Amino acid sequence: MAGAGEVERWSGLRAWLYSLIQGNAARNRFLVEYAGVGPGDRVLDIGCGPGASLQEAVKAKADYVAGVDPSPSMVRRAANRVPEAEVREGSAESVPFEDNEFTAVWAISAYHHWADTDAGITEMLRVLKPGGAFYIVERELKPGSSGHGASYDDAIGIAAEITEKFDVPAKVDTLGAGRARYLVVTGSK
Numbered sequence: 001m002a003g004a005g006e007v008e009r010w011s012g013l014r015a016w017l018y019s020l021i022q023g024n025a026a027r028n029r030f031l032v033e034y035a036g037v038g039p040g041d042r043v044l045d046i047g048c049g050p051g052a053s054l055q056e057a058v059k060a061k062a063d064y065v066a067g068v069d070p071s072p073s074m075v076r077r078a079a080n081r082v083p084e085a086e087v088r089e090g091s092a093e094s095v096p097f098e099d100n101e102f103t104a105v106w107a108i109s110a111y112h113h114w115a116d117t118d119a120g121i122t123e124m125l126r127v128l129k130p131g132g133a134f135y136i137v138e139r140e141l142k143p144g145s146s147g148h149g150a151s152y153d154d155a156i157g158i159a160a161e162i163t164e165k166f167d168v169p170a171k172v173d174t175l176g177a178g179r180a181r182y183l184v185v186t187g188s189k
């Protein structure tokens, strides 16, 4: 479960502001392209916020697009923004979908907010179909700097931990998106 603090943080005025200023369409387009999303795909965004990436997955003609977020305010915003998507209240640690439902599962700028990353990875792998892929996307931070995102070394550490603890090979790629660069920790079930 996401902590009450996280739900509070992503509610009210902040949710409204975030939905106005975010919408890094370039980043989301790069990810959809990188993941090769298209017809036949079933996509889940964990920590979908106001739903910008859901919109890109719908544009790419995925068969089914879903989002999960612990903040009711974000869920409402995402559902309004992307009526084609199924958006549910939930968290990375407790994903309200059945086993083996998705071909692609991603978490964009959300992993660093998860309360329990092991539980989150377990859930990501549970809802993925065999052969499906996960994408943990974080804005790239300079080594040693702090903030919302991950350094390249942090991302390598996340990939190594997933490989070791879950026996799933994971790697790190870089996505250029406008002035920011994003790191993607990715692997297949």
Ligand SMILES: C[S@@+](CC[C@H](N)C(=O)[O-])C[C@H]1O[C@@H](n2cnc3c(N)ncnc32)[C@H](O)[C@@H]1O
Binding pocket: 001, 002, 003, 006, 007, 010, 022, 023, 046, 047, 048, 049, 050, 051, 052, 068, 069, 070, 071, 074, 090, 091, 092, 093, 107, 108, 109, 110, 113, 114, 115, 116
């Ligand atoms: C920085 S926003 C990113 C939103 C969206 N992915 C995007 O890139 O625009 C972080 C989101 O993570 C969500 N979040 C916080 N804790 C979470 C958890 N434990 N599981 C899933 N999502 C969580 C927040 O509610 C918020 O919507």
